[in-house]
Amino acid sequence: MHGLYVHIPFCMRKCGYCDFASTDRWNSEDLAAYMGALAGEISRRGHEAGESLSSLYVGGGTPTVLTPALWEELFGAIHRQYSLDPDAEITVEANPGTLNEEGLRHLRLLGVNRLSLGVQSFDDRELAAMGRIHTGSQARQMVRLAAQAGFANLSIDLMQGVPEQTEDSFRSSLSEAAGLPLTHVSVYELKIEPDTAFFTRQQQGRLDLPADGVLSGMDGLREQILGEAGFGRYEISNYARPGQESRHNLLYWRNRMYTGVGLAACSRVPGKRITNTTDMVEYIRAHRDNRLPDALVEPVDRAMALEEELFLGLRLQEGIRAKDLQERHGVDLFAQYAGPIRQMTDEGLLSISGEGICLTRRGMDWANRVMTAFMR
Ligand code: SF4
Incomplete structure (x- = not known):
């Protein structure tokens, strides 16, 4: 995709x-x-x-x-x-x-x-x-x-x-x-x-x-x-x-790959994130010089990709499935994040389903708090 x-x-x-x-x-x-x-x-x-x-x-x-x-x-x-x-x-x-x-x-x-x-x-x-x-x-x-x-x-x-x-x-x-x-x-x-x-x-x-x-x-x-x-x-x-x-x-939100074109557009392609210039003059000059209008190319390593996937996936009602995290990152969700999962479920902000975790209705209103707990 x-x-x-x-x-x-x-x-x-x-x-x-x-x-x-x-x-x-x-x-x-x-x-x-x-x-x-x-x-x-x-x-x-x-x-x-x-x-x-x-x-x-x-x-x-x-x-x-x-x-x-x-x-x-x-x-x-x-x-x-x-x-x-x-x-x-x-x-x-x-x-x-x-x-x-x-x-x-x-x-x-x-x-x-x-x-x-x-x-x-x-x-x-x-x-x-x-x-x-x-x-x-x-x-x-x-x-x-x-x-x-x-x-x-x-x-x-x-x-x-x-x-x-x-x-x-x-x-x-x-x-x-x-x-x-x-x-x-x-x-x-x-x-x-x-x-x-x-x-x-x-x-x-x-x-x-x-x-x-x-x-x-x-x-x-x-x-x-x-x-x-x-x-x-x-x-x-x-x-x-x-x-x-x-x-x-x-x-x-599922952290899949996409290309963005145009002023200030972002792309997420395997191993990197690319952000285009926000300067219209430079955007058009890049085209005339036959080059890409990249302003920033950031490598995305495995740890960053995992963090992104958690951060984005928690925004979704479907949440994060343990099986996906295992397949895509080789990480055991319930073992690696036992601390924040326990803390956030105790606070009523996160719920555990058989397959993974997702925000509760109240958690949706306090999403930043939950995400911060996972990023520590
Ligand atoms: S100024 Fe911003 S919010 Fe208004 S129409 Fe343009 S892009 Fe949309």
Whole structure:
């Protein structure tokens, strides 16, 4: 199994909380130069997979700023370099403010079979406070149009703990999600990152966020509303209908191999992790010089690979299976980690099944504490 991630770092407007590698300062020439460099990187990295792709994920940024011609070129470059499994999951991230029926039809024709919509909220006050370019009604409409266009596998992102949000408004966004033809919902808690507009406002005392008590109430709401609507929590922040878990993201959490192309993209290939430059000028220069845009190549030895597998696997509801750890790393889970397993089960944060270990419902809210215990 190998996945390919493609990063499109352009947005219509920078959201107040966003520290992703994305910019709203670009024109059609920048876009063309970047897409040329991206196609070059795809062809230079093609050998890393060594097998056909089980998943392709085009994320950003806002990939749906691409014109139909640029989409054709991108998929042409990918198909020249990689073969895809017949049932490969092909996801595109979309911003509800940048897509229409024609765009949806075109994505379907390209073979895209999963859409991930950056909805964030259905509440107009919250959306405006976050700096999003769409309204709640545009988001609702986009989900319906995507379903009509044949996207049977549809995901949205929601955010928790954002300015203007109350328990009621969060409940209402979750209920809207539960009533739409979705297969997957990601719910991310707002984190204030440096170099964002929210960070500056917080430093100036101008950012009003929901109080801690309100936030903890929200955790219970998402479990209840999404659970009752048939979505299972399969990862700390992710809920899916049975069998509709994100196969691409499962590659990350199961510590499998993937190639990332584009600005700031990461690859995990046997024995190393590669991180691309975050500097757009350098990214395009690397292409012109006929070299890869690597900024960092880190060797990953056996001990690091084991640590990664524990750290990532604990995020998943399925947890870590002793048999997998034995086969992949030659490690006896219950012998090597007897101390943290005992401590975390005593605290009610971890449970032991016949096959391995996983976080309890409470453990999902205290995941960092559990992970730290295993890393000591
Ligand atoms: S649309 Fe997404 S990537 Fe772009 S600025 Fe907003 S949050 Fe960041």
